[in-house]
Amino acid sequence: MVLTMEWKQGTLVLLDQTKLPLQVEWVSCSDYRRVIRAIRDMEVRGAPAIGAAAAYAMVLGWRQCAAGAGKAVAPAALLERYRAVKEELDAARPTAVNLAWATNLMYRAAEKGTADHCSCADLDARLEQLARHVYEQDIAVNKKMGENGAACVPDKAVILTHCNAGALATCGWGTALGVIRTAWGQGRVERIYSDETRPLLQGARLTVWELMQDKIPVTVITDNMAAWVMKTKGVNMVITGADRIVRNGDTANKIGTYGVALLAKAHGIPFYVAAPASTFDFGLAEGSRIPIEQREPDEVRRFCGNYSAPPDADVFNPAFDVTPASLITGIITEYGVLRPPYSESIQALQAKVLKEEMDSWKA
Numbered sequence: 001m002v003l004t005m006e007w008k009q010g011t012l013v014l015l016d017q018t019k020l021p022l023q024v025e026w027v028s029c030s031d032y033r034r035v036i037r038a039i040r041d042m043e044v045r046g047a048p049a050i051g052a053a054a055a056y057a058m059v060l061g062w063r064q065c066a067a068g069a070g071k072a073v074a075p076a077a078l079l080e081r082y083r084a085v086k087e088e089l090d091a092a093r094p095t096a097v098n099l100a101w102a103t104n105l106m107y108r109a110a111e112k113g114t115a116d117h118c119s120c121a122d123l124d125a126r127l128e129q130l131a132r133h134v135y136e137q138d139i140a141v142n143k144k145m146g147e148n149g150a151a152c153v154p155d156k157a158v159i160l161t162h163c164n165a166g167a168l169a170t171c172g173w174g175t176a177l178g179v180i181r182t183a184w185g186q187g188r189v190e191r192i193y194s195d196e197t198r199p200l201l202q203g204a205r206l207t208v209w210e211l212m213q214d215k216i217p218v219t220v221i222t223d224n225m226a227a228w229v230m231k232t233k234g235v236n237m238v239i240t241g242a243d244r245i246v247r248n249g250d251t252a253n254k255i256g257t258y259g260v261a262l263l264a265k266a267h268g269i270p271f272y273v274a275a276p277a278s279t280f281d282f283g284l285a286e287g288s289r290i291p292i293e294q295r296e297p298d299e300v301r302r303f304c305g306n307y308s309a310p311p312d313a314d315v316f317n318p319a320f321d322v323t324p325a326s327l328i329t330g331i332i333t334e335y336g337v338l339r340p341p342y343s344e345s346i347q348a349l350q351a352k353v354l355k356e357e358m359d360s361w362k363a
Contacts, residue, residue, distance in 0.1 A: 004049050005056075007132065010063070012056040016043045017168055020347050021209035032061035032085055033135045036318055039092040039099070042200065044171020047243045047279055048138050050138040051098030054089050055131035058106035061085030062127050066120050075114045075123050082110055094291045095320045097244040097281045103135060135171045141276045141334040142173035148238070148241050149332035150178030153188050158234045160193040160226060160264075163254035164206035165241025165274065175241045175274040178211065179332060192218040193229050199299045199317070214285060223256050239256055239332075242275035249325030249342025250287025251275075255318055261327040270329040278331055282350045287322035295319050335339045 006013045012029040018041065019025045023054060027043050028034045035057035038044045044053045065075070065081040086103045093099060098329040109130050113123040126139040153159070163169075166177030173181065183189050192211055197203035204220050211218040221229055229235060238260060251257075251273050284290065297315035303305055309315075331338040331345075335352055338345040 002172075002213060004171060005044065005053060005135070007056055007135070010060075012053065012060065014038055014044045014053065015168070017045055017206060018043055020168075020205055024363050029057070030060070031064055032057040032089065033222060035060065036089060036092045039089075045202070046164065047096040048100040048142070048170040048175065048276060049168070049240070050096050051102040051278060052094075052131075052135045052138055052171050054099045054102040054135040055106055057084075057089055058085065058103055059124075059127050059131050059245075060066070061089075062124060066124070073120070075110070075118060075120050078120070079110060079114060079302060084105065088321045093293055093319075095243050095293045098276075101278045103242065105134070106130060115341040131351070137333060138171040138276070141175055142170055142178040143182075143238050144173060144334040145175060145274055145276065145332055146173060146178035146182035147274055147332070148336055149272065150182040150186060150188070151218055152237075152270075152272060152330060152332065152337060153179065154236050157183060157189045157237055158191050158193070159189065159237045159239060160195070160229065160235045161207060161238070162195045162203060162223075162240050162257050162260050163197045164202040164210070166207060166210045168206050168210055170242060174210075175276070175332075176239045176272075177207065179239055179272075179274050180211075180216065181214065181299065183215075192216060193226075193233065193235065194218055194220050194321075195223045195226055195256065195260065196220060197256060198223055199303075202254065210302075213270065223259075225265045226260055227267075232265055232268060235267070235269055237272065239268055239274060242273050242279050242331075244284075244290050245275060245280045245331065245346070246284040246287055246290065247282060247343060247346055248286045248330060249331065249338075249340070250285065250290070251323045251325070251328060251331075252290045252292070252320045253323065254337075255321050256322045258321040258327075261323045265327050271327055272330050273323075273328055273333040277335065277353050278351060280349065282346075282353075287324065290322055292321070293319040 022174045166174035194203040194207040
């Protein structure tokens with residue numbers, strides 16, 4: 001299993017995913033703004049991995065706030081500065097809800113510690129322990145999702161996936177690729193087709209590389225080949241990850257996912273989404289309200305460092321699109337597989353999550 005990040009003596013070390021598959025390089029982040037840069041530049045990417053990186057960034061942020069304030073300052077006086085750290089992190093990539101989920105979790109822990117009259121040192125230790133829990137819990141959640149999702153995988157499965165929702169997008173194992181890994185271990189997968197996922201090629205660079213590491217048969221295709229591959233290559237399942245899922249089941253994921261879902265519907269192929277509960281935005285009613293990140297025009301104008309379009313060409317470059325719930329067969333979570341009507345199954349999921357959160361705070 002690919003390692004995406006590691007916490008080493010107060011430094012967050014990230015696998016630089018912009019260099020894959022040709023180079024394996026690591027980025028050391030000793031302050032929270034370096035983590036923000038890593039998130040914005042997609043050195044770390046994928047909603048769950050961004051969430052874990054943000055949790056560790058909040059530890060670094062607390063330490064920077066405390067160091068700047070001096071030893072005599074009380075934790076309560078640091079909360080305002082700490083909120084500013086949280087808001088900077090939240091702005092790094094607005095679509096992936098796991099980022100704000102993690103920063104909220106860390107900030108609420110700091111609030112609770114302050115209310116409990118913890119010292120700065122004790123609160124520092126609590127925050128570090130919580131960030132480590134976010135990291136470790138993500139791997140456990142992904143493996144549980146893999147077990148739940150594998151039950152949806154047909155025998156002799158030929159699966160098409162888009163972008164990268166594997167170990168590289170998480171803390172380990174993966175969401176969509178975690179399901180594939182589990183089903184492969186059960187002997188039920190014949191082949192994976194991976195869309196390149198333009199313009200940044202996360203499918204070609206990351207998913208294909210990652211599956212090859214595990215010796216899972218994979219074929220890379222350009223995005224505009226997906227329809228013909230579905231028609232001619234026996235694809236019998238599509239599975240992707242997600243960056244945000246709202247209350248009615250509409251799902252934001254890497255740009256191109258909506259088109260793949262439409263193609264799957266046209267060919268009668270079940271389309272599944274795999275995502276942890278932390279990817280659900282229970283505060284948004286439907287997908288049109290999801291903020292869609294717009295990225296730099298040169299990501300489209302350039303290819304491998306050279307212009308592939310006129311340098312002054314107008315560019316529309318949304319990083320994500322939204323797949324309507326009506327196109328989604330099921331949403332695979334650590335709590336089970338959600339089915340339509342999603343307004344009901346997601347409400348039930350929210351109740352479970354809230355109960356667990358309340359129990360954890362009581363403890």
